[in-house]
Amino acid sequence: MPAAPTSSAAGHFVLIEDDGLLCDLLARAITARFAPRTLRTFGDGTAGLAHCLAAAPDLLITDLRLPGLDGREIIRRVRARHAGTRCVVLTSAVTPTLPAELLALGVGGFIDKASPSEHVERAIERVLAGGLYFSAQMNPAPAVAKAMVAEGPRPAVLTEREREVARLVAGGLISKEIAERLGLSARTVEKERGQIMEKIGVSDLSGFIRWCVRNGLG
DSSP states (O other), X not given: OOOOOOGXXXXXXXXXXXXXXXXXXXXXXXHHHHOOSEEEEESSHHHHHHHXXXXXXXXXXXXXXXXXXXXXXXXXXXXXXXXXXXEEEEESOOOTTHHHHHHHHTOOEEEETTSOTHHHHHHHHHHHTTOOEEOTTOOOOHHHHHHHSOOOOOGGGSOHHHHHHHHHHHTTXXXXXXXXXXXXXXXXXXXXXXXXXXXXXXXXXXXXHHHHHHTTOO
């Protein structure tokens, strides 16, 4: 039986994908699964960016190689204007350094186009819930991640439980899942995550993940 629409995810979604057939299939699947308030699709990067800048999407799903404008530049400009937009990337141009690059851009989800289609839905669900979803075989390359992260406090500044929470966040788990794993309430996990971010001096999830990778917790 198909999963029921996720009403809490309803919002303004934008999908930028130049493969017309794939774009149509994804749009249908996303509409059925998440029932967004609006879903706009574009096959050209320039047109997609113009729309995003004019009407901030709650979720942007984009390919990287697009006619008109590269997906990285779209993400960069959209998040510079609308920091709350959550981003998921679809691409067949996979490289070992790509996950770290996307994290630095603030991307929450990455799916290799060769992955099964249900991975797209999982990525969207996880990203909308405030987590991360990256293809399992494409973990960020540590050397690249280290080069992209500024110096900061070492893990010793964290308590043992804070280090465990940090590891689970870096592993892509959302607060509810971490709470179940550790026998805590989701509210406690949220509080601890905020305390960890304050201790290490980061203000967003991508910065948190990069710090974890740099310090061996990711």
